[in-house]
Amino acid sequence: xxxxxxxxxxxxxxxxxxxxxxxxxxxxxxxxxxxxxxxxxxxxxxxxxxxxxxxxxxxxxxxxxxxxxxxxxxxxxxxxxxxxxxxxxxxxxxxxxxxxxxxxxxxxxxxxxxxxxxxxxxxxxxxxxxxxxxxxxxxxxxxxxxxxxxxxxxxxxxxxxxxxxxxxxxxxxxxxxxxxxxxxxxxxxxxxxxxxxxxxxxxxxxxxxxxxxxxxxxxxxxxxxxxxxxxxxxxxxxxxxxxxxxxxxxxxxxxxxxxxxxxxxxxxxxxxxxxxxxxxxxxxxxxxxxxxxxxxxxxxxxxxxxxxxxxxxxxxxxxxxxxxxxxxxxxxxxxxxxxxxxxxxxxxxxxxxxxxxxxxxxxxxxxxxxxxxxxxxxxxxxxxxxxxxxxxxxxxxxxxxxxxx
Amino acid sequence: xxxxxxxxxxxxxxxxxxxxxxxxxxxxxxxxxxxxxxxxxxxxxxxxxxxxxxxxxxxxxxxxxxxxxxxxxxxxxxxxxxxxxxxxxxxxxxxxxxxxxxxxxxxxxxxxxxxxxxxxxxxxxxxxxxxxxxxxxxxxxxxxxxxxxxxxxxxxxxxxxxxxxxxxxxxxxxxxxxxxxxxxxxxxxxxxxxxxxxxxxxxxxxxxxxxxxxxxxxxxxxxxxxxxxxxxxxxxxxxxxxxxxxxxxxxxxxxxxxxxxxxxxxxxxxxxxxxxxxxxxxxxxxxxx
Numbered sequence: 001x002x003x004x005x006x007x008x009x010x011x012x013x014x015x016x017x018x019x020x021x022x023x024x025x026x027x028x029x030x031x032x033x034x035x036x037x038x039x040x041x042x043x044x045x046x047x048x049x050x051x052x053x054x055x056x057x058x059x060x061x062x063x064x065x066x067x068x069x070x071x072x073x074x075x076x077x078x079x080x081x082x083x084x085x086x087x088x089x090x091x092x093x094x095x096x097x098x099x100x101x102x103x104x105x106x107x108x109x110x111x112x113x114x115x116x117x118x119x120x121x122x123x124x125x126x127x128x129x130x131x132x133x134x135x136x137x138x139x140x141x142x143x144x145x146x147x148x149x150x151x152x153x154x155x156x157x158x159x160x161x162x163x164x165x166x167x168x169x170x171x172x173x174x175x176x177x178x179x180x181x182x183x184x185x186x187x188x189x190x191x192x193x194x195x196x197x198x199x200x201x202x203x204x205x206x207x208x209x210x211x212x213x214x215x216x217x218x219x220x221x222x223x224x225x226x227x228x229x230x231x232x233x234x235x236x237x238x239x240x241x242x243x244x245x246x247x248x249x250x251x252x253x254x255x256x257x258x259x260x261x262x263x264x265x266x267x268x269x270x271x272x273x274x275x276x277x278x279x280x281x282x283x284x285x286x287x288x289x290x291x292x293x294x295x296x297x298x299x300x301x302x303x304x305x306x307x308x309x310x311x312x313x314x315x316x317x318x319x320x321x322x323x324x325x326x327x328x329x330x331x332x333x334x335x336x337x338x339x340x341x342x343x344x345x346x347x348x349x350x351x352x353x354x355x356x357x358x359x360x361x362x363x364x365x366x367x368x369x370x371x372x373x374x375x376x377x378x379x380x381x382x383x384x385x386x387x388x389x390x391x392x393x394x395x396x397x398x399x400x401x402x403x404x405x
Numbered sequence: 406x407x408x409x410x411x412x413x414x415x416x417x418x419x420x421x422x423x424x425x426x427x428x429x430x431x432x433x434x435x436x437x438x439x440x441x442x443x444x445x446x447x448x449x450x451x452x453x454x455x456x457x458x459x460x461x462x463x464x465x466x467x468x469x470x471x472x473x474x475x476x477x478x479x480x481x482x483x484x485x486x487x488x489x490x491x492x493x494x495x496x497x498x499x500x501x502x503x504x505x506x507x508x509x510x511x512x513x514x515x516x517x518x519x520x521x522x523x524x525x526x527x528x529x530x531x532x533x534x535x536x537x538x539x540x541x542x543x544x545x546x547x548x549x550x551x552x553x554x555x556x557x558x559x560x561x562x563x564x565x566x567x568x569x570x571x572x573x574x575x576x577x578x579x580x581x582x583x584x585x586x587x588x589x590x591x592x593x594x595x596x597x598x599x600x601x602x603x604x605x606x607x608x609x610x611x612x613x614x615x616x617x618x619x620x621x622x623x624x625x626x627x628x629x630x631x632x633x634x635x636x637x638x639x640x641x642x643x644x645x646x647x648x649x650x651x652x653x654x655x656x657x658x659x660x661x662x663x664x665x666x667x668x669x670x671x672x673x674x675x676x677x678x679x680x681x682x683x684x685x686x687x688x689x690x691x692x693x694x
C-alpha cells in the first residue's frame with residue numbers, strides 16, 4: 001500500500017511538473033495581463049465612510065465588467081483594482097499615487113475629496129496616467145491643463161449654476177417668498193470654493209446674502225453659529241460641508257427651532273438615506289443639490305437594490321465611482337489598448353451614454369464632462385426624492401417648509 | 406452684539422465644558438496615579454460609544470440606562486487591559502506605557518474601521534431633541550443632563566479618592582510608589598484599579614454623549630485633544646482641575662467662535678494649551694513638582 005501510495009504521489013508530482021512545463025506557459029499566454037486600476041480613496045480618517053462607499057462602487061463596476069468577459073476589444077482582458085488609502089490626507093494621497101504607479105496601474109479612479117484630488121492628479125500627470133475623478137468638485141481639478149484628468153460628474157461651478165437655476169425656479173413658484181440667505185461652509189478647499197461661488201450668484205436671483213459663516217472640520221458644537229443665524233433671520237440657510245458637520249448643524253437648527261423657508265445645501269456631504277433613516281424629523285424638508293442617479297433609469301434602480309441587499313446605502317459616492325470606472329473602461333474598449341496616450345485620446349472624444357446619471361452622452365472639454373449636472377433633492381421622513389429638474393422629478397418640492405411655530 | 410447672544414453663548418460654553426470635563430476626568434485620574442498619558446483615551450471613548458449605540462440598536466436599551474452596563478463593563482476592560490497588557494508589556498517603564506497606549510489606540514481605531522466601517526451613527530429618541538429654556542436660550546435636554554452628570558461624576562470621583570480605602574491606596578501609590586509597596590499595598594492592583602476607574606468614567610461619558618453627538622471610528626480624535634488641554638489646564642490628577650479646566654475650555658471655545666468665527670475661534674484652545682505650558686506647567690490645581 002505504501003509503495004502504491006508513493007507511486008501515486010510521484011505520478012501526481014510528475015504530472016504536475018509536466019503540466020507546469022508544458023501547459024502553464026500556454027495558459028499564461030492565453031490570459032492577457034490584467035489592466036490595473038488604482039482606486040485611491042480615503043478609506044480611513046475623517047472621510048473614511050465616503051471613501052469606503054467610493055471603493056465599493058468602483059469594485060462593483062470592476063467585478064461586473066470582469067464577470068461579463070472583461071475588455072472585449074482587448075481579447076477579454078480582465079480588470080484588477082489596486083486599492084489605495086489616502087487616509088483623508090492630501091500628502092498621503094500623493095504617496096499612494098506613487099506607490100500605485102510602481103505597481104503598474106494604467107489609470108486611477110478617485111479621490112472623493114478635492115483637497116486630495118488636486119495634488120494626486122498632479123502627481124499622476126508626471127506619468128501621463130489617466131485619472132478619473134469620481135467625486136471631487138473643485139473646478140481647479142480640471143482647470144490646470146492636465147491632459148490626464150477626466151471628471152464625469154459636474155464640478156462645483158456647474159453645481160452652483162444648476163442650484164441657482166433650480167432655486168430660482170422653486171422660489172418663483174412660491175411667489176418669491178425667500179429674499180435672503182446665510183451661507184455656512186466648512187473651511188477647506190471644497191466648502192470655501194463652493195461658498196465663494198454661492199455668495200457671488202445669490203444676488204443674481206434676487207437673494208440678499210446676510211452673512212457667510214465658516215467652520216472647521218471637525219466642529220463639536222454648532223449652538224453659537226445657530227444663534228448667529230437665528231439673530232440674522234434669513235429665509236434660507238445654504239450650507240456646504242461634510243457629513244458629520246452637516247448632520248450636527250442640521251440637528252442644531254432643528255433643535256433651536258429656526259424658522260426658515262428652506263434649508264438648502266449644495267453638495268451636502270451628509271444628505272443621504274442614512275440621515276433620513278436616523279434623524280427623520282431633522283431631515284424632513286431639507287433640500288440638497290447633489291450628484292444623483294436618474295430615478296427613471298431602470299439600471300440605477302437595479303443597482304440600488306443590489307447595494308441595499310448587501311445592507312449598504314446607495315449613496316452618491318457609490319454610483320459616481322461605479323460610473324467613473326465604467327467611463328474609463330469605455331475609453332479602454334475604444335482605444336483597444338491600455339497605452340495611456342491612446343486611452344487619453346479615446347476619453348477626449350468620448351460619447352459614452354451607457355450610464356444611469358441624469359446626463360446625456362459624455363462630452364469632455366478640458367477633462368470636464370460638460371453634460372454633467374446636479375439635481376435638486378428633498379428629504380421626506382422616509383426617502384429622498386428628486387424635485388427638480390422636472391424631467392427627472394418624482395414629486396413636487398415642499399417650499400416654503402412648514403414653520404415650527 | 407446682543408446681550409442675549411452673549412448670555413446664550415455663556416450657557417453653551419458651560420454646557421460644552423461639562424462634556425469636556427466628562428471626557429477629561431478619566432484621563433486626569435490615569436495620569437495622576439500612573440503618571441502616564443493614555444493615548445488610547447479617545448479610541449476607548451469611541452469604543453464605549455459604539456457599545457452604547459449597539460445596546461440601543463440591538464437590545465433597545467436607552468443610553469442613560471446603559472450606564473449600569475457600560476460603567477462596570479469599561480471598568481473590567483480597563484482593569485484587565487492594564488493587568489494583562491499594559492502592565493505586563495511596560496516592564497515598569499513609563500515611556501513603554503506611552504508607546505503601548507499609542508499602539509493600542511491605532512489598533513482599536515483600525516479594528517473599529519474594519520467592523521463598523523467609517524460610517525457615522527447618530528441616535529434619535531423621544532428626548533434627544535427636547536429643548537429646555539435656560540435664561541435667554543433653548544438648551545437640548547441631553548446637554549443639561551450631561552452637564553449635571555459631569556459635576557456629579559467628578560464629585561463622586563473626588564469622594565472615592567479622599568474618603569475610601571481604595572482612594573487612600575490610590576493616593577498613596579500616586580505619591581510614593583515604593584512606600585506604598587512597603588506598607589503592603591498591592592501596587593500593580595492599584596494601577597489596574599485606577600486604569601479601570603479611568604475607563605469606567607469613559608463608559609459614563611459615552612452614555613451621556615451618545616444622545617448629543619455622533620459616533621464613528623474617528624470620534625475619539627474630536628475630543629481627545631480638548632481632553633488633554635483640560636487636564637493640562639486644570640492640573641494633571643486633579644478632579645477640581647478637570648471641572649474648572651473643562652468649563653474654561655468650553656467658554657473659550659464658545660466665545661472664540663462667537664467673536665472670531667467657528668473656524669478661527671478654535672485657536673483659543675491651542676492658545677490656552679501653550680500658555681499654560683509656558684507659565685504654569687503644573688496647571689491651575691496641579692501640585693508643583
